[in-house]
Amino acid sequence: MSVEFAAFCELHEPRYQSYARVWFPEHGAAHRVVRLALHAIAEVWPTVLESSNPAAEAWQILRDTVTAEHAAEAGETGLRPDVDRDEDLAILHYVVGLATPEIADVMGGDTANITSQLRQTHRRRATDW
Structure with a gap:
């Protein structure tokens, strides 16, 4: 290794x-x-x-x-x-409890984009509830 x-x-x-x-x-x-x-x-x-x-x-x-x-x-x-990227973000943030910089690190994304995607996901999900 x-x-x-x-x-x-x-x-x-x-x-x-x-x-x-x-x-x-x-x-x-x-x-x-x-x-x-x-x-x-x-x-x-x-x-x-x-x-x-x-x-x-x-x-x-x-x-x-x-x-x-x-x-x-x-x-x-x-x-x-069968989850998409938005659901993965939500799982990592809301269930696992990772902050956006940690999510960006683990998924290989940009912190600003992760934050934006989480906001969009939250808004979409809130309208579904």
Whole structure:
């Protein structure tokens, strides 16, 4: 494991775990899914680092892993995390409790854009309620 990847894991794994627990309430399942995602990221780590936005690339791998693993359990629950970016932002902010700079860091976005998207999502959701 490279020093860069170890640092990435140390920074992002706790946030990834918090996000995964939304979809996998059992701690062991959330932990397993995040480990799968980190393993998938490690397999393509040089490509992730070479991308224009490594955090966004890694976040997409996490989301793909969460979706695939949750779909595998869908027969039991009937639920799938078919959420879009706005819903991910809302989950990270309102459920996980991350501030916008932390969300920007974990998802690979710009803090100002994240703040704007959260406001828009909140306004849209409020009209749906």
